[in-house]
Amino acid sequence: MIAYSSQKVKEGKIVKVEAQFDNVITKLKISGDFFLHPEEVLDDIEKSMLGLKRDVSFDTLVLKIHKIIKNYDAQMIGISPESLASVIREALK
Amino acid sequence: MKWRVLGLETHDAYFNMALDEAISKRVIEGSSPPTIRFYNWSPNAVSIGYFQSIKDEVNLEVCKELGVDCIRRWTGGGAVYHDFDGEITYSVIAPASMFPKNIIESYGVICGWLVKGLESLGIEAEFRPVNDILVKGKKISGSAQTRRGGILLQHGTLLYGLDLKTMFSVLNVSRQKITNKMIKSAEERVTCVGMHCNRGKMEVYDSLVNAFTEGKDYEFGTCSIDELARAKELAEHKYRSNEWMFLR
Numbered sequence: 001m002i003a004y005s006s007q008k009v010k011e012g013k014i015v016k017v018e019a020q021f022d023n024v025i026t027k028l029k030i031s032g033d034f035f036l037h038p039e040e041v042l043d044d045i046e047k048s049m050l051g052l053k054r055d056v057s058f059d060t061l062v063l064k065i066h067k068i069i070k071n072y073d074a075q076m077i078g079i080s081p082e083s084l085a086s087v088i089r090e091a092l093k
Numbered sequence: 094m095k096w097r098v099l100g101l102e103t104h105d106a107y108f109n110m111a112l113d114e115a116i117s118k119r120v121i122e123g124s125s126p127p128t129i130r131f132y133n134w135s136p137n138a139v140s141i142g143y144f145q146s147i148k149d150e151v152n153l154e155v156c157k158e159l160g161v162d163c164i165r166r167w168t169g170g171g172a173v174y175h176d177f178d179g180e181i182t183y184s185v186i187a188p189a190s191m192f193p194k195n196i197i198e199s200y201g202v203i204c205g206w207l208v209k210g211l212e213s214l215g216i217e218a219e220f221r222p223v224n225d226i227l228v229k230g231k232k233i234s235g236s237a238q239t240r241r242g243g244i245l246l247q248h249g250t251l252l253y254g255l256d257l258k259t260m261f262s263v264l265n266v267s268r269q270k271i272t273n274k275m276i277k278s279a280e281e282r283v284t285c286v287g288m289h290c291n292r293g294k295m296e297v298y299d300s301l302v303n304a305f306t307e308g309k310d311y312e313f314g315t316c317s318i319d320e321l322a323r324a325k326e327l328a329e330h331k332y333r334s335n336e337w338m339f340l341r
Contacts, residue, residue: 012223014171016146029146029341030144031144031145031146031149031341032142032144032145033142033144033145033170034144034169035168035169035170035196035223035224035237035238036144036169037196037240038239038240038241039143039239042144075196077169077196077197077223
């Protein structure tokens with residue numbers, strides 16, 4: 001199954017998620033007009049979601065994103081781990 | 094540190110973005126000085142942010158019909174229509190240590206130069222974080238920044254004129270939906286230099302040069318042969334490639 005979700009998040013930018021899943025996430029594509037430094041971190045965030053169960057909790061998603069952001073000392077502008085997790089969670093409904 | 098200023102030049106979208114990257118690489122290595130560029134886009138072009146999906150944002154069919162180029166930027170942010178007659182684009186490429194570590198604050202510094210340039214034309218403008226400049230509540234400039242290898246690259250546009258009809262036709266809104274109401278709504282949110290003063294584009298450019306260089310040790314320069322060669326290669330093999338274009 002492929003599902004989409006798109007939101008203008010409270011930090012101000014648009015976040016779009018395309019998720020492919022059965023019981024687990026097999027593909028995830030995040031796009032939008034936000035900023036993330038360094039940019040390549042988004043690939044790692046997408047990869048970290050693969051294999052997670054479709055009903056993965058919001059808190060688990062937030063933790064995973066936070067961990068990657070911390071590892072890279074990355075900065076998100078116009079988006080946050082919480083708002084990104086929320087759009088991913090919405091796509092998995 | 095002495096700045097290099099590259100005066101207003103016109104290139105296609107691929108070379109423009111490739112040149113920003115080629116200069117960035119040399120600034121990272123320390124073989125090029127901090128650089129301020131001013132440039133036009135010809136043919137007209139749409140640039141999308143690094144994280145955007147080209148299929149979501151751009152009407153490729155209309156772009157092809159109108160001869161409008163389409164490119165993915167190296168920086169995040171949103172889709173922009175670059176009209177040769179309607180804007181001046183700038184890039185600032187420098188060691189990140191020359192700017193505040195906080196990204197919003199560094200946007201504020203460079204956008205402050207644009208605000209000063211507008212002020213010298215008698216236009217009162219304000220920086221609106223994250224990356225916009227507003228005049229009377231309407232957007233007149235947008236910028237995008239990236240930081241890699243210890244350098245900061247910020248590029249952005251100053252709207253000089255508005256061609257909303259073309260803008261809406263190349264961005265992904267179907268032609269049937271390009272209503273007068275939509276254009277009116279955009280006119281309420283976007284403005285341009287031409288709506289606030291009667292100055293030629295070169296006069297506006299001169300104001301920007303003065304504001305960007307104020308208080309700096311600088312000289313007008315040219316790109317090195319090495320930067321130009323690298324940019325040519327990047328334009329052909331990276332920015333024109335489908336792999337880059339359809340990255341997301």
